[in-house]
Amino acid sequence: MPKTKAKATRQPKAPPRQPYDDGKRTRKPRSQPKPSTGGSSQAVSTSVYQAPSPCFPIALPTSATGAVLYRDFCIEHVKTCYPGVEPRNDFELLWMAESTFKGTVEELRATMEEAHKHLVKECGVEESKRMVAKMLGQHIEPTGFKPRPKDTNKYIHIRPIPDTKYSIRLFPGSLSAAEYCLDFVDSASGEPVNSPFEFELWGIPDPDTPWLGVPISMELSSMERSHGIKQEDILPGHEKFLLRDGQTCVLIRPGKPRVRFTVPVRRHPDTVQVAPEVEVVLDFPKVIA
Structure with a gap:
């Protein structure tokens, strides 16, 4: 009797994890490190990912939502990465914002002086000043540049989280890339905090039209993680x-009950309005209860 090879049985794959599971793997609040303080002999140690890295300035209209002056961005970035170290001029501001340096303040100053001498030698004094001023005077679209606690405008939205003393804050990132950011803030002070309680954050299909697009749910990690x-x-x-x-x-x-929300959609100020003779938009209801 000929041998017969048993047909291998394929084990069924485990269903993909959904955001409505029992939440056994939740993000726990962690102790937060204390920021270092400045000093004349302070060792400057910066990390590329301690704060949003400056991106190359992209010229944008000042009316663009999320656009900020690169000078303002550099000032905040330097305060974060070089606490207690004040740039003495625009060149140092730009250099510190776009460079990562480890060493003492004295070594940092000496390095910047050498870099400035090299730039002046290559381009001349006036051209060097013009180049630095042009860079700092441009507007950019940074993603992850947090507003101050009391900043308010039509693009910053804060909503309290039930049964906590914290709120979700949405603030704009790059308009061209349609990027928005989320962080957690203290509801009373407006100060941002890191993961204040156990949670999971998921991106899910639109519950009103889950059949449109790709119905994928994905757990979201912070930009830092x-x-x-x-x-x-x-x-x-x-x-x-x-x-x-x-x-x-x-x-x-x-x-706790789930907290669901939808990120606002910004209209680009340079969007060309279609003339009525080219396109007519019919006003049907979006959702019927």
Whole structure:
């Protein structure tokens, strides 16, 4: 009797994890490191991912939502990465914002002086000043540049999280890339905090039209964790999550009701309005209860 090879039985794959599971793996709040203080002999040690890295300035209209003056961006970035060290001129401001340096303040100053001498030798004094001023005078679209606690405009939105003393804050990132950011803030003071309680944050399909597009749910990590920074190494109040305009998200906490929200959609100021003789938009209701 010929041998017969038993047909291998394929084990069924485990279903993909959904945001409405029991939430056993939740993000726990971590102790936050204390920021270092400045001093004349302070060792300057910066990390590329301690704060949003400056991107090359892209010339944008000042009316663009999310656009900021590069000078302002550099000032805030330098305060974060070089606490207690004040740039003495525009060249040092630009150099410190775009460079990572480890060493004492004296070594930092000496390095910047050499870099400035080299630039002047190559371009001349006046041209060097013009180049630096042009760089700092441009507008950029940074993603992850947090507003101050009391800053308000039509693009910053804060909503309290039930049964906590914290709120979710949405603030604009790059308009061209349709990027929005989320962080957690103290509801009373407005100060940003890192992961204040156990939670999971998920991006989910639009619950009104889950059949459109690709019905994928995905757990979202902070920008810092996505860049390999350990939770305990994130600077206090710097944690943030990258979202997209129009994205629907759900915040899950153990034993608490889910918190669902949809990110606002910004209209680009340079969007060309279609003339009525070219296109007519019919006003049908979007949702019928």
